[in-house]
Amino acid sequence: MMVGRRPLVILALAILLAMVVPGAAAQTTSLELIRYSWDNTTVAASTTVNISWMKSNLPVMGDGVTHYHFQGPTFISTDLWNSAEDVNLDKINETIKGTAISDLCELVGGMRPGDEVQVRAADGFKKRLNYTNVYAPPARQGPPVLAWWNARDGEAYKDGMRLFFLADTSSNPRGWHVFGNEDMRTCLSPSYWHYFWDGETNYPSAAGLSISHVARLEIFPSSIPIPVPPQQVAPGDWNRDGKYEDVNGNGRSDFADVVLFFNQMTWIAANEPISAFDFNNNSRIDFADVVRLFEKL
Ligand SMILES: [Ca+2]
Ligand SMILES: [Ca+2]
Numbered sequence: 171m172m173v174g175r176r177p178l179v180i181l182a183l184a185i186l187l188a189m190v191v192p193g194a195a196a197q198t199t200s201l202e203l204i205r206y207s208w209d210n211t212t213v214a215a216s217t218t219v220n221i222s223w224m225k226s227n228l229p230v231m232g233d234g235v236t237h238y239h240f241q242g243p244t245f246i247s248t249d250l251w252n253s254a255e256d257v258n259l260d261k262i263n264e265t266i267k268g269t270a271i272s273d274l275c276e277l278v279g280g281m282r283p284g285d286e287v288q289v290r291a292a293d294g295f296k297k298r299l300n301y302t303n304v305y306a307p308p309a310r311q312g313p314p315v316l317a318w319w320n321a322r323d324g325e326a327y328k329d330g331m332r333l334f335f336l337a338d339t340s341s342n343p344r345g346w347h348v349f350g351n352e353d354m355r356t357c358l359s360p361s362y363w364h365y366f367w368d369g370e371t372n373y374p375s376a377a378g379l380s381i382s383h384v385a386r387l388e389i390f391p392s393s394i395p396i397p398v399p400p401q402q403v404a405p406g407d408w409n410r411d412g413k414y415e416d417v418n419g420n421g422r423s424d425f426a427d428v429v430l431f432f433n434q435m436t437w438i439a440a441n442e443p444i445s446a447f448d449f450n451n452n453s454r455i456d457f458a459d460v461v462r463l464f465e466k467l
């Protein structure tokens with residue numbers, strides 16, 4: 171009995187192993203979009219789109235002719251950032267077409283200043299981008315795009331969907347569209363920089379940002395309040411307890427904060443981190459919060 175079962179056990183094990191051993195990653199053709207709530211856990215909005223939908227419903231980025239490059243590590247310890255942008259420029263070099271990440275984010279409500287979007291590959295590898303780098307990128311960075319087409323293979327692009335920055339030519343001596351290491355240092359905050367570690371030196375590598383086989387975009391809202399219209403200044407938390415009593419951001423608690431809060435309750439509930447204005451801690455924005463704010467004056 172035991173002898174007879176052994177081949178079956180081996181077969182089952184072989185099937186299991188075949189499932190977990192990574193092969194050549196297949197291109198991704200559909201994209202999951204998620205925007206989380208202020209707690210960065212609860213899903214506020216989500217949808218799934220595929221490439222043919224993106225192609226017919228959103229602007230196509232890339233003219234099918236221009237080459238876009240990402241610079242790899244210089245492997246020169248005295249020239250890590252290579253502001254001359256003339257070393258290892260072909261680490262990634264593709265002519266692509268794709269869809270802007272900002273257009274995709276808009277499908278689930280978009281990003282606001284301070285928010286981050288996480289670009290996640292099918293295998294779980296991920297990187298984040300800040301609002302500014304997605305919605306208002308400097309020209310030397312260019313708009314971030316998910317490429318689903320390249321000149322060699324068309325839509326059979328095996329690295330697709332892949333993150334590209336459609337960088338301009340302003341920071342390249344040869345007039346190439348390169349997102350270089352110095353561009354990364356100039357355009358992104360340090361926490362977003364990518365490095366390649368060779369065992370001795372941490373080499374900056376812009377190419378490391380170009381995630382392939384992207385399967386999901388996730389928007390993580392900032393937990394810091396934004397200005398309450400019509401104000402231009404962000405609300406303040408003068409005693410640093412996480413509650414933003416200075417709703418109009420004029421630097422002090424005043425009756426105008428109570429009036430603005432009362433007038434904009436619906437907007438605040440929809441656009442601000444709830445915990446920042448939930449003065450009675452019942453997990454929602456309500457009239458009791460207005461009363462509590464008034465009592466604090
Ligand atoms: Ca450049
Ligand atoms: Ca406070």
Ligand SMILES: [Ca+2]
Nearest residue numbers: 416422424427
């Ligand atoms: Ca105030």
Ligand SMILES: [Ca+2]
Nearest residue numbers: 448452454456
């Ligand atoms: Ca409340």
